Amino acid sequence: MAESAKRRAPLWARLSGVLGAVLMVTSGGVLVTGSSLITRYTGSIDADGSLIGGPASGAARNTPADIRGPLDILLAGIDPRDDRTAPRSDSIIVAHLPAGMDQVYLFSVPRDLYVDIPAFAPTGFGGGRSKINAAMSYGSPVGDGRHDVKQGFQLLARTVTQLTGIEAFDAGAIINFGGFKDIVEAVGGVTMRIDMRVRSEHLRPDGTPRHRRASCAGKSCAHPYIGPQKTYQPGTYHLRAWEALDYVRQRYGLPNSDYDRQRHQQQFIKAMAAKVMSKGVISNPARLTKVLGSAGDALTFDGNGHSVLDWGLALKGLNTDNMVSIKLSGGGLYEGGRYLGEKLAPGSEEFFAAVRQDKIQEFLLAHPEFVNKNA
Template sequence: MVGDRVAKSGKPNGRRAPLWARLCSIFGCVLMVVSGGLLIGGQALIARYAGAVQQKSLFGDEPAGAAPRKVSDIKGPLNILLVGIDPRDAATAPLSDSIIVVHIPEGLKEAYLFSIPRDLLVEIPPFAKTGFAGGTSKINAAMSYGSSVGNGKHDVAQGFDLLAKTVSKLTGIQHFDAGAIINFGGFKKIVDAMGGVTMTIDQDVKSEHLQPDGKPRPRYPSCADNHCAHPYYGPQAQYKKGTFHLEGWQALDYVRQRYGLKNSDYDRQRHQQQFIKAMADQALSADVVTNPIKLDRVLRAAGQSLIFDGNGHNVVDWGLALHGIRSDSMTLIKLPGHSVFSGGSYRGEGLDPSAQEFFTSVSDGSIATFMVNHPEFINRTS
């Protein structure tokens, strides 16, 4: 059973979430605490939740003697790199399951969000910290190549650094103004703390990973090494087209699926973007913001789900800087791509040449004009 169906026109009650509150859900942070008078307010409360977010350097070592920056230093254009990972221990090399770039033009009044396919074949640059010599591989492996700290241990923050360098090489974006690593397991906790999330499912999907009751599907013993295309067997959770209220495990399971989808990972990217919007709307609904106990649970779960680097600014600084951006000025982008085969074997994904034109428009500030001329790049959310 998918979940509780709601009316097609049904949306969470309460104020329509501005983009910076949407970024709150992406960051897994607590920006709604400072949301336009919605909440109690007070510096102590803000500091409490901002401090719950783990802050690390994600873009390499800070320059020696760098002076602290002020909130007023957050000026457009801005580029933010967001990476989703599955929960892993320090002995396991991390892989980036989701890679999202948020571009905010000068003026901070609109934003563009695009996903990079996890199987995209790219040039990963050399990385001296791990001795990686560089080479062509799927982009989701960049974190792994950059994460080793010796003695069989791995640091996701260090791996993020190499991934950011790889994304820069791919897109031409020379500098990211902020970055975040989001734990997908934490997303489930956030949704559960909110009491579920209302989401529109745009196609019928079967789960590769879970049974209808949410328990893991059993794995074929011969596929323990993960080399099988479909290593699981038994009944599958199903998600039918329509608008439903989903539990945390259902929402997270739905947006992880790519097998059986017409456009595979490209459909999954769209579903993840839809999930981000649905989470933010639910987090800013009256059911959450007027319930102090539920709100506290949501904020605590959010703070525990994230590693954040704001280049000298905390998550509250970012919320204040982006308070003028509204949801109707956020554009979701789909990058055109295709599967790459060699000798009849699947090697990964490649982007169409027009994607490079899009990246250029991001770098030179002409993205609005590009989108007018290329409406096919707009990722419809329903």
Template sequence: MAASTKKRSPLWARICVGVGVGVLVAGAGTLVTGQALISKYSDAVTDNTLLDPIQPKPAEAAPAPEPDVDIDGAVNILLVGIDPRDDRTAPLADSIIVAHIPRDRHTAYLFSMPRDLRVDIPAFPKSGTGADRDKINAAMAYGSRLGNGKYSAAQGFQLLATTVSGVTGIKRFDAGAIVNFGGFKKIVEAMGGVEMIIDMDVKSEHLKPDGSPRDRTPACQGHHNCARPYTGVQKIYKKSTKPVRLKAWEALDYVRQRYGEGMTDYVRQRHQQQFIKAIAKQAMSRDVVTNPSKLLGVMDAAGGSLTVAPGDHTVLDWAMELKSLNIDDIVTVNLPGEGIFEGEYKGERFLPEVGEFFKAVREERVPAFLLDHPRFVNTDEE
């Protein structure tokens, strides 16, 4: 195991574990830290078609030989965070993050799709759904329908990927992953929490200071028809210029907040992206990679929480291709938008300059675009 820690895990895998989310939460990755974990997943993944993702299964295997990988051009990876669901409940994509890795592999750029973004959702014969215009998080639910009251998040991912492609103009995603929020909590617990900067005061909509659920108002008892049903004392995350260690339940709660003073879904996206960077950095720290019991706990938590889709290449291919990336070089991107009101709130839309950013992604000009548009770059300050 000691020898395996000398190798970097693939960036897409590290990203997918953290989010999840919100990811994503949705995401940051399978947290495949080292060659031993890479081989565990590479033997388990048998279908390399991006839009037919499968759940990796544990496998006892010797490390595979390093391949001669030929992955040309920029890489785009789709990361989706969902609430825990059974196969009788349609999954909603609560966190949607794209990781763009330029051809030179020196850095990565993370940007989010607002869950309420109003988009065109294509028809999807597999689920029997027609074309529609709706909030983007509904695309996964539409595509997930199997019939007989059953749903598949993996199938829904296919329609979501097509929908995100329509918004961004990215023709195809090279890899992808789905992580559920419950699994995300287990991953952070296995890591012993996560350290990240709290860039503004945030009040929890859902939890009390001790982590227990807040009380519901009398009018919102026994049903879920209230947009904001909670009342009473709230957990507060205080702004700090230095990293703060969050417990798993605190991290999950913090990155899900979008209500309250100064809060919007765009702020939540920023916090999710900051979390992804923080957990990926911690995953590669000596505290994790040199601690066998902690590393094994993270492996087990990740393996049971993720559905991965490595595209046309294996997980090991990605590990070798992206091994030179430095987590400190990850740039989190803010895509400005605004609400749509037609008598009532209908969702979100991007401002026109976001189209220019997507064009820069397609043409591999993101660094130059961000130099000309510095307000698109998130920082650890409000």
């Protein structure tokens, strides 16, 4: 083994590497643009805390110095599905890091936002208007009735680019919500503030699935579940993995539906980043190993030649307290009384311009209503 591999990495490098990995897991990953493919992360963390491994694609390594702000990171959260089922991005989050790379601004794109989805030659999709969460499904067919989420993500990225005007994303990742539960379990749960009463559509108070109405076979009913519901009350709680995942997925019955869910997901990202950077996790090599091992099952990304450690070192100045949650308001879009999806409220275009110009702080000073004060 080379001498450099034997040396113990300095504490700041190890902690930065861990934070970089957490940011990939919770708010993005690494580059996905053009025809590049997303690959599964196969890196791990050894017993002395130094990071090893990197992109499974074997791409040429670049250095952390190549990762420069401002940066825009795209994250898509999907439910676990087999390759015979078209994927849909039920959660779409963009993280913007300014030139100094010492802060993160998070904003969610509503899953039902009615947008122009561009043409996509690999699948023969000619383009059209639809809800943005369908972009992955239009971009995913690979023949023989099969679907590739990695290919579908490319069309999602192009759609978000067209919506926001962000020329290209410097980072991107797909999070499998089913596997993500393992990450929360690996850190021992997460403590977060619940800002409203939320009733679970899917689970009973003990975490087991609610019963379905016998008359609701398949997807024939919008709300097929019956019986007691898990309920989350306002306050600060330590949530077990299944509770955290269940809480951030709820939108039915909330005053602002998916807009409230977006806020809760952003709150969760901040809480998870704080938890992983806490002494109970970063000082426990066994737990760190488990966290990154779980990430391998939940996270898919393209390293673009950068390892997790590269990203961690590049983001060493980032403070998890400096995560600002952005609120993009909107409302229903109708045609002849028929609901098409959501539309963003006035002012969104100006916000996207501020992102492109790396002037979000100035924009928020003039428009404080865009800040999620409860996140």
